[in-house]
Amino acid sequence: MAASREELKKRACEAIDKNRDKIIALGESIMMEPELGYKEFKTADKVKKVFDELGFQYQDGVAITGVIAPLKGKESKIRVAVMGELDAVVVPGHALCNKETGAAHCCGHNAQIASMVGVGYALAGTGILEELSGDVVLMAVPSEEFVEIEYRNELRKAGKIHFLGGKQEFIYLGVFDDIDMMIMQHTSTTENGDEAGKIKGNCGGSTGLGFMGKLVRYIGKEAHAGGAPHLGINALNAAQIGLAAVNANRETFQDKDTIRVHPIITKGGDLVNVVPADVRIETYVRGGNMEAILDASAKVDRAFKAGADAVGAKCEITNLPGYLLPYESEELKDVVWENMHALMGDSAVRNGSGGSTDAQDLSQIIPVVHMRIGGAKGIGHGANYEIVDKEMAYITAAKILATTAIDLLAEGAVLGQKVKDNFKAPMTKEQYLRDWGGLDL
Missing domain, CATH: 3.40.630.10 (Zn peptidases)
Structure with a gap:
């Protein structure tokens, strides 16, 4: 039995x-x-x-x-x-x-x-x-x-x-x-x-929460940081402006969408006396619904690119499929x-x-x-x-x-x-x- x-x-x-x-x-x-x-x-x-x-x-x-x-x-x-x-x-x-x-x-x-x-x-x-x-x-x-x-x-x-x-x-x-x-x-x-x-x-x-993953790379131009910074393009400055621009968008994220953007800088340059020419950021754009995630993701991309535009650097963004809801x-x-x-x-x-x-x-x-x-x-x-x-x-x-x-x-x-x-x-x-x-x- x-x-x-x-x-x-x-x-x-x-x-x-x-x-x-x-x-x-x-x-x-x-x-x-x-x-x-x-x-x-x-x-x-x-x-x-x-x-x-x-x-x-x-x-x-x-x-x-x-x-x-x-x-x-x-x-x-x-x-x-x-x-x-x-x-x-x-x-x-x-x-x-x-x-x-x-x-x-x-x-x-x-x-x-x-x-x-x-x-x-x-x-x-x-x-x-x-x-x-x-x-x-x-x-x-x-x-x-x-x-x-x-x-x-x-x-x-x-x-x-x-x-x-x-x-x-x-x-x-x-x-x-x-x-x-x-x-x-x-x-x-x-x-x-x-x-x-x-x-x-x-x-x-x-x-x-679902999210998108992002790799952001700022490409500048090396130069002597003390002797001739005017000959360089500071990728770290571009990143700082980009991060500030992301923060300027936060008031547009609605509470009901639970948007979370939490970047880290994984590389901030190579040497202290060289103008940073390679700066890298990893981040998520999280949220409670996919429409809001995609909207916030576009704003974040725009903000990061603005940092590059401000100082004449280049900005490369790789969007990767994070996790769904x-x-x-x-x-x-x-x-x-x-x-x-x-x-x-x-x-x-x-x-x-x-x-x-x-x-x-x-x-x-x-x-x-x-x-x-x-x-x-x-x-x-x-x-x-x-x-x-x-x-x-x-x-x-x-x-x-x-x-x-x-x-x-x-x-x-x-x-x-x-x-x-x-x-x-x-x-x-x-x-x-x-x-x-x-x-x-």
């Missing part, structure tokens, strides 16, 4: 508890060796080591560092991806940062990988897969953080990648062509002792919602807001839930970020992912089929690659 969903979920949670120390140790190990996007070779090796231990077949080197392990059910009616992200951010002030690169896990991606692998522990040798009418595909994906834009654009120009975000690249590579839906979780700062910390989890939401699958959220309530308690869960992630790009094509689960304190992307409730961040997160996958695939995969049938995708893969990625198909 086939086991019920509840019996399978109980078995999965017991397996996760049995392997609790291993799951936490993996997350902590990743935290101690943070790596930036498309460079996460040590982190990928840690994932592969666990997959080898569990006897999983996998594909590695996907989009440079990605690792994918498909786990076959008794049938393949529905295929559910469970995802974790490999990369860190740059926070040189963090106590556990890489001293050479400044990389630090200040966004909880180490817990994402650990909880994703926790689903593997739940399904390995427990007989659960043999009861499922669908497959679970474990994915360690590179490069969620849209950073080091110039470096990644060089990878793109060399043909090594086509998108700066890892899930975007997975879409291009066809990784999701036979995937029906995806679930993942992100570790939230719930342990700061404030009122907001009473909410330990949410199912994500439709209020995330989220699109929700209410049916998939409902399944996640029930499991969050069961494992965290009714008062600790709410429908919440999204973020700014390439999971939102995937949500335009297949059903996605990018849930948030607590366990950290401090500020996300800040030097004081720390996972303090390891049970919640690693173990409860793994249980929610595993029980959700079981709900979708057990008892004939009826729930999974309902999610798939009722989802009306805003875009096809081909539309996404052409209209957002700007690729010729």
